[in-house]
Amino acid sequence: MLTLCLSLILLITDNSQITDKKENVMKFELIQLPYAANELEPVISKSTIDFHYGKHLQTYVNNLNNLIPGTKFENMPLEQIVAESDGAIFNNAGQVLNHNLYFTQFSPKGGGVPTGKLAEAINSTWGSFENFQKEFITAGTGLFGSGWVWLAKDKNGKLSITKEANGSNPAAHGLTPILGFDVWEHAYYLDYQNRRPDHLNALWKIVDWDAVGKRY
Numbered sequence: 001m002l003t004l005c006l007s008l009i010l011l012i013t014d015n016s017q018i019t020d021k022k023e024n025v026m027k028f029e030l031i032q033l034p035y036a037a038n039e040l041e042p043v044i045s046k047s048t049i050d051f052h053y054g055k056h057l058q059t060y061v062n063n064l065n066n067l068i069p070g071t072k073f074e075n076m077p078l079e080q081i082v083a084e085s086d087g088a089i090f091n092n093a094g095q096v097l098n099h100n101l102y103f104t105q106f107s108p109k110g111g112g113v114p115t116g117k118l119a120e121a122i123n124s125t126w127g128s129f130e131n132f133q134k135e136f137i138t139a140g141t142g143l144f145g146s147g148w149v150w151l152a153k154d155k156n157g158k159l160s161i162t163k164e165a166n167g168s169n170p171a172a173h174g175l176t177p178i179l180g181f182d183v184w185e186h187a188y189y190l191d192y193q194n195r196r197p198d199h200l201n202a203l204w205k206i207v208d209w210d211a212v213g214k215r216y
């Protein structure tokens with residue numbers, strides 16, 4: 001019984017997947033937000049959370065659950081699907097992974113600077129946290145069209161900034177995603193209209209460096 005309970009907990013906490021007993025197929029669930037929808041204001045409004053999390057992310061989750069039954073991806077962890085798929089499955093799996101990481105990296109009590117090993121790695125790679133922030137925002141601002149800017153690490157812990165088009169994620173290139181800013185217009189248009197740099201710069205105020213540091 002204890003083993004069964006632990007297995008169920010692992011299934012639910014790992015990759016937001018649950019088992020549908022009728023079909024015996026893993027299904028992805030909409031993650032829970034670690035804050036109320038209005039708690040990231042004024043950086044991100046409740047309206048943006050309601051649409052971005054409640055509508056856009058829910059649609060990616062639904063699409064993925066509709067696409068994978070009967071394929072080799074149906075019981076695969078999300079990161080592996082992103083690494084091995086293409087087409088519609090890649091687009092939707094990538095966006096579920098992207099948004100799961102995005103929405104769980106913020107806190108109403110966020111902001112400040114990274115600490116510990118992540119801080120040391122950022123400083124040794126970019127010279128200072130401020131230099132890293134500038135390069136990160138420059139990459140996000142310069143990304144043409146829809147996509148993501150990510151801080152990622154390779155298997156040796158080496159950090160880099162990657163620009164990902166559309167629904168891609170560093171996991172598609174064998175990297176581990178650490179911190180991601182969404183530059184799709186749906187992430188900021190209600191609050192900032194065309195002012196993408198203003199939105200990206202404001203996001204530093206809500207980054208939960210404890211949560212992000214654990215990914216490193």
Ligand SMILES: [Fe+2]
Binds near residue numbers: 056099184186187
């Ligand atoms: Fe998004």
